[in-house]
Amino acid sequence: MPVSGESRVIMHVDMDAFFAAIEQRNNPDLRGKPVIIGGPPGSRGVVSTCSYEARKYGVHSAMPIAQAVRLCPEGVFLSVDPTAYSFAAKQILAIFLRYSPAVQMVSVDEAFIDITGNLRQYGSPGEVALEIKRTVYREIGITCSVGIGPNKLIAKLGSGLEKPDGLTIIFGEDIEKRLFPLPIGKLWGVGPVTEKYFTTKGINTIGDLAGVDARQLQRELGVQGLYLAGRARGIDDGDVLDGDSQPEEKSISHEYTFDRDTNNLNHIHSMILVLTERVVVRMQNGEWLAGTIAIRVRFSDFKTITRQRGVREPTDDLRVILQYARSLLPVQDVESQGVRLVGVRVSHLVHRKSETQSELFDDRDSIKFRNLGDTIKQLRDRFGVTIITCAGTKMARE
Numbered sequence: 001m002p003v004s005g006e007s008r009v010i011m012h013v014d015m016d017a018f019f020a021a022i023e024q025r026n027n028p029d030l031r032g033k034p035v036i037i038g039g040p041p042g043s044r045g046v047v048s049t050c051s052y053e054a055r056k057y058g059v060h061s062a063m064p065i066a067q068a069v070r071l072c073p074e075g076v077f078l079s080v081d082p083t084a085y086s087f088a089a090k091q092i093l094a095i096f097l098r099y100s101p102a103v104q105m106v107s108v109d110e111a112f113i114d115i116t117g118n119l120r121q122y123g124s125p126g127e128v129a130l131e132i133k134r135t136v137y138r139e140i141g142i143t144c145s146v147g148i149g150p151n152k153l154i155a156k157l158g159s160g161l162e163k164p165d166g167l168t169i170i171f172g173e174d175i176e177k178r179l180f181p182l183p184i185g186k187l188w189g190v191g192p193v194t195e196k197y198f199t200t201k202g203i204n205t206i207g208d209l210a211g212v213d214a215r216q217l218q219r220e221l222g223v224q225g226l227y228l229a230g231r232a233r234g235i236d237d238g239d240v241l242d243g244d245s246q247p248e249e250k251s252i253s254h255e256y257t258f259d260r261d262t263n264n265l266n267h268i269h270s271m272i273l274v275l276t277e278r279v280v281v282r283m284q285n286g287e288w289l290a291g292t293i294a295i296r297v298r299f300s301d302f303k304t305i306t307r308q309r310g311v312r313e314p315t316d317d318l319r320v321i322l323q324y325a326r327s328l329l330p331v332q333d334v335e336s337q338g339v340r341l342v343g344v345r346v347s348h349l350v351h352r353k354s355e356t357q358s359e360l361f362d363d364r365d366s367i368k369f370r371n372l373g374d375t376i377k378q379l380r381d382r383f384g385v386t387i388i389t390c391a392g393t394k395m396a397r398e
Helices: 018-026 065-071 082-099 116-122 125-140 152-159 174-179 192-200 206-210 214-221 223-232 265-286 318-327 331-337 352-361 364-383 391-397
Strands: 010-015 035-037 076-078 103-107 110-114 144-149 167-169 251-262 288-299 304-315 339-347
Touching (some): 010 125, 010 152, 018 035, 018 082, 065 076, 082 103, 082 110, 082 125, 082 265, 110 152, 125 144, 125 167, 144 152, 206 223, 251 288, 265 288, 265 331, 265 339, 288 318, 288 331, 304 318
Parallel strands (some): 035 076
Antiparallel strands (some): 010 110, 010 144, 103 110, 251 339, 288 304, 288 339
16 A cells, blocks of 8 residues: 655554453453443443444443343443453553654554554555554554554544544545535534534534535634644644653553533542553553642533642542542532533552652651552452442442
């Protein structure tokens, strides 16, 4: 597949139903069954992810567990297991690095890979993608979908077009052919509220949006409008930030845009739990400890706020991070205005190894609590994350 004239060749690799796929791999009896990750029936949590067998029943991420049970009563409901997913993520990253040093893990189950300078060694973009897909399946035992294009936007769009186990390559004239007919909600950066705003104005596809004057969008939506005008035309100048080009001030975050504005605190608290679990998995994957915990909230009128708070000691404790995140939620504003998006971020990260020397200067109580935390982590590493349940996590699910 020729890509002459293209300055970059970017790949987006997305694991297919990652958490559920790992559970099915680890327990062959679950293969072919509707597996739903998020908590047992009767809990008030939300679905973190689910297998494609479960999706046939209408189950999807962020759906309340109770609703998933009604839609799929025969489903296999499991709690999130960060240890298993983190270990698999490390293996997946190691595979990606065989094919290019420019790998940006954007979450535990997806990554951008810049393969521009590696095509002579491995062949065409499609050949590289097929080799990566085969290697992931052979060594990890799960499938992934790959999108390839001249930038991160097109690559990410492509990876979602033919799931599961898909491969989509989009360059040149194919960009408009594949991009423009898609529903406006498929555009990276357009959430349900923005989608509704556009459709009420007769803008139903990405091509419709591309035909709107950028200055008009800027007047109506501000900076976001200008940003989306470029996106609708397939424009994205973002680089693949590998480990050497990441900024010194590291952070890890996950966000979620609700299907509709909500002021249901139980629903929002449960989603904060899901996001916190995903953040912690990535922290454990890189052996990071967080010094600052933040929450980001976008209200129904698009007003966005960020609140953050430092912790006494850097931590990767799910219970601690969850409690901080929930405490930062502006409850009164949420109940009165409704929430469109919520996010959890940890920053001021330090590597776990760099913290070991500080134990020499800790007081006895600090050492006692750290030893307890280490004991819990060892138990989870050996028997799985559900062997011990944090009180804060249980509160979020009830």
